[in-house]
Amino acid sequence: MSPFCTEDDLAIAETVGRFAQDVVAPRAQAIDAEERFAGEHLQALADIGLTGMNLPAEWGGAGVSPVALYLAVEALAGACASTTSMLTAHFLATDTILLGGSADQHRQWLPDAAAGRRLGAFALTEPRAGSNPADMRTKAERTADGGFRLSGVKHFISNAGHADFLTVFALTDPAAGARGISAFVVDRRTPGLTVGAPEPTMGLRGGHVFEVSFDNCLLPPDALLGPEGSGFRTAMKVLDNGRVEIAATCTGIAQAALTDSIAWVKQREVEGEPIARFQGLQWYLADMATDLDAARLLGLRAASLRANHQRFSQEAAIAKLFASEMAGRVTDKALQMHGGYGYARAMRLERLVRDARIMRIYEGSSEIQRNIIARNLLK
Numbered sequence: 001m002s003p004f005c006t007e008d009d010l011a012i013a014e015t016v017g018r019f020a021q022d023v024v025a026p027r028a029q030a031i032d033a034e035e036r037f038a039g040e041h042l043q044a045l046a047d048i049g050l051t052g053m054n055l056p057a058e059w060g061g062a063g064v065s066p067v068a069l070y071l072a073v074e075a076l077a078g079a080c081a082s083t084t085s086m087l088t089a090h091f092l093a094t095d096t097i098l099l100g101g102s103a104d105q106h107r108q109w110l111p112d113a114a115a116g117r118r119l120g121a122f123a124l125t126e127p128r129a130g131s132n133p134a135d136m137r138t139k140a141e142r143t144a145d146g147g148f149r150l151s152g153v154k155h156f157i158s159n160a161g162h163a164d165f166l167t168v169f170a171l172t173d174p175a176a177g178a179r180g181i182s183a184f185v186v187d188r189r190t191p192g193l194t195v196g197a198p199e200p201t202m203g204l205r206g207g208h209v210f211e212v213s214f215d216n217c218l219l220p221p222d223a224l225l226g227p228e229g230s231g232f233r234t235a236m237k238v239l240d241n242g243r244v245e246i247a248a249t250c251t252g253i254a255q256a257a258l259t260d261s262i263a264w265v266k267q268r269e270v271e272g273e274p275i276a277r278f279q280g281l282q283w284y285l286a287d288m289a290t291d292l293d294a295a296r297l298l299g300l301r302a303a304s305l306r307a308n309h310q311r312f313s314q315e316a317a318i319a320k321l322f323a324s325e326m327a328g329r330v331t332d333k334a335l336q337m338h339g340g341y342g343y344a345r346a347m348r349l350e351r352l353v354r355d356a357r358i359m360r361i362y363e364g365s366s367e368i369q370r371n372i373i374a375r376n377l378l379k
C-alpha cells in the first residue's frame with residue numbers, strides 16, 4: 001500500500017476496517033439523520049482498543065505506531081466521520097495530558113480514558129479566538145491554596161456535553177501572550193462549569209459540539225498540566241498530532257466516496273449500458289483516485305515522521321491542508337457523478353459531502369495551514 005506501512009500496521013488497519021464496516025457503518029446514517037451522539041459506539045471502540053490507540057501501553061493505550069493510528073482513523077472515518085470526530089477529539093484531550101502532564105497525572109487520567117471509561121474534550125477555541133488562540137480571554141488565577149480559579153467561555157468544543165473531563169487552556173499571565181497560557185485538566189462535574197445545548201451543524205451531526213462556560217471554577221493545584229506558561233506550546237504539539245488524524249479522516253471519507261462512485265458507474269445504466277463506459281466518468285474516477293493517493297501519502301509521511309520522533313509540524317500542516325481540500329474535491333465529484341441520487345438523503349454520499357466540509361475549518365483552517373507552511377518556508 002505504501003512505503004510507510006509495516007505488516008503490523010496493515011494488519012491493524014484490516015482489523016479496524018472490518019470492525020468499522022460491521023459495527024459502525026450500519027448505524028452511521030441513523031446517527032446523522034437523528035443527530036444522535038456517536039457515543040453509542042464508545043464501548044465498542046474501547047473493546048477494540050481504539051479509545052486508547054494514541055496512547056502508550058504503559059498508560060493503558062494500544063501502544064501502536066502513529067502509522068497504524070493513521071490507518072485506523074482512516075478506516076473508521078470511511079464508516080462514520082461523526083464517530084471518528086468524537087474519537088479524535090478524545091485523542092486531543094488525552095494527548096494534552098500525555099504531552100503536558102506528569103507521570104502522576106498520566107496515572108490519574110489516562111488508563112480510564114484509554115479504556116473508554118472516561119471521555120475527553122479539548123477546550124482551546126473561544127467565541128472570539130478561533131484561528132488565533134493566543135488571543136484567548138479565559139483566565140486561571142492562583143488561589144491561596146495553590147489551586148486556580150478558572151473563568152471564561154470556550155466555543156465549538158466537541159464532546160463537551162458528554163465528556164467526563166476537559167483539557168482547558170487559560171491565561172495564567174495575561175501580559176505574557178502565548179507564553180502566559182497554561183493547560184489544565186478539568187473534571188466536568190466541577191461546580192461553575194456549564195455546557196450549553198449541542199450546536200446544530202451542517203455535517204458531523206453525531207459529533208456534537210458545545211459552548212462551555214467556566215464561572216469561577218475552583219481547580220486543585222494538580223489540575224495544572226506542565227509548568228505555568230507552557231500550555232500554548234502543548235496545544236500546538238497536540239494539534240500537530242490532531243492534524244494528521246484529520247488528514248486520515250479526510251482520506252477515509254474520500255475513499256468511501258470513491259468506492260461508492262466506482263460501484264455506481266458499474267451499476268447505473270444508460271441506454272442499456274453501464275455509465276462506466278463513458279470516458280468522462282472514467283477520468284473523474286482517475287482524478288479522484290490520484291488526488292486521494294497523494295493525500296494519503298502525505299498523511300502517512302507525517303505519521304511516519306511522528307513514529308520516528310522527528311519534528312513533523314510542517315508535514316502535518318501540509319497533510320491536513322491537502323487532504324481536507326482533496327476531500328472537498330473528491331466528495332463533490334462523486335456527488336456530480338451520482339446526479340440527483342447523490343443529492344438525495346437516502347444515499348450516504350450526501351452525508352460524506354457535508355462531513356467533509358468542516359475538515360477545511362477545524363483544527364486550523366486551510367488558511368492557517370498555509371500560514372504555518374509559508375512561515376516555515378521563510379524561516
Ligand SMILES: CC(C)(COP(=O)(O)OP(=O)(O)OC[C@H]1O[C@@H](n2cnc3c(N)ncnc32)[C@H](O)[C@@H]1OP(=O)(O)O)[C@@H](O)C(=O)NCCC(=O)NCCSC(=O)CCS(=O)O
Pocket residue numbers: 088089092122124125130131132133134156157158159178179232233234236237239240313361362363364365368371372
Ligand atoms: C497559526 C499559529 C501556529 C500561530 O501561532 P502564534 O503566532 O500565535 O504563535 P507562535 O509565535 O508561532 O508560537 C508561540 C510559541 O509556541 C511554539 N510553537 C508553535 N507551534 C508549535 C508546534 N507545532 N510545536 C511546538 N511548539 C510550537 C513556538 O515555538 C513558540 O514558543 P516560544 O514561546 O518561542 O517558546 C496558531 O495560531 C494556530 O495553530 N492557530 C490555529 C488554531 C487551531 O488549530 N485551533 C483549533 C482548535 S481545536 C479544533 O478546532 C477542534 C477541536 S474539537 O474537535 O473540539
